[in-house]
Amino acid sequence: xxxxxxxxxxxxxEEEPVHLPCNHSTISGTDYIHWYRQLPSQGPExxxxxxxxxxxxxxxxxxIAEDRKSSxxxxxxATLRDxxxxxxxxxxxxxxxxxxxxxxxxxxxxxx
Amino acid sequence: NAGVMQNPRxxxxxxxxxARLRCSPMKGHSHVYWYRQLPEEGLKxMVYxxxxxxxxxxxxxxxRFSAEFPKEGPSILRIQQVVRGDSxxxxxxxSPGTGLLGGYTFGSGTRLTVV
Numbered sequence: 001x002x003x004x005x006x007x008x009x010x011x012x013x014e015e016e017p018v019h020l021p022c023n024h025s026t027i028s029g030t031d032y033i034h035w036y037r038q039l040p041s042q043g044p045e046x047x048x049x050x051x052x053x054x055x056x057x058x059x060x061x062x063x064i065a066e067d068r069k070s071s072x073x074x075x076x077x078a079t080l081r082d083x084x085x086x087x088x089x090x091x092x093x094x095x096x097x098x099x100x101x102x103x104x105x106x107x108x109x110x111x112x
Numbered sequence: 113n114a115g116v117m118q119n120p121r122x123x124x125x126x127x128x129x130x131a132r133l134r135c136s137p138m139k140g141h142s143h144v145y146w147y148r149q150l151p152e153e154g155l156k157x158m159v160y161x162x163x164x165x166x167x168x169x170x171x172x173x174x175x176r177f178s179a180e181f182p183k184e185g186p187s188i189l190r191i192q193q194v195v196r197g198d199s200x201x202x203x204x205x206x207s208p209g210t211g212l213l214g215g216y217t218f219g220s221g222t223r224l225t226v227v
Contacts, residue, residue, distance in 0.1 A: 045218065046215025
């Protein structure tokens with residue numbers, strides 16, 4: 001699977017939107033973009049995924065650049081419970097049962 | 113519908129003992145993945161199993177570590193003759209396997225401490 005690059009850490013204020021960037025310049029046409037997060041002392045949790053179009057769900061939105069070389073996870077109103085490490089992962093749709101490879105992720109802190 | 117169940121949540125072992133970590137996947141999931149997270153580090157893939165088969169063990173240390181996922185019962189990650197460096201959080205995830213590009217479901221982990 002192709003590699004992703006994320007900032008090591010970001011800060012946000014409570015109830016403000018947060019934009020978490022991810023670069024994946026070597027993405028292939030069959031790679032899906034997945035986001036997971038890991039809250040302190042817990043296992044990772046699936047957040048959202050997409051291929052080309054922007055995606056929304058109850059947790060977040062995913063904005064994908066037109067050339068697909070980058071994407072942004074958007075938390076519309078950050079809460080203290082959103083403080084976590086966020087991981088951007090590429091998955092080849094031809095390898096649907098395969099392992100997830102986690103990078104270092106972005107550690108998001110949320111200030112009250 | 114229970115999620116991925118891991119037990120025990122915390123495990124303390126003396127150096128040289130064996131550690132057995134259990135993972136019950138979500139109902140209907142036949143694929144299991146084990147990950148290790150050392151203190152202050154990221155998640156490292158260890159092994160991927162389907163029922164009665166090891167599919168990918170590229171992340172498993174060559175010695176002392178083994179994993180199984182029998183036809184009946186939970187998946188087991190076994191660490192023989194534990195050393196202090198094995199102290200870590202071990203996470204299990206499950207998926208239905210092919211045909212799904214959505215999320216994998218992770219358990220809450222087993223925190224192994226070797227004293």
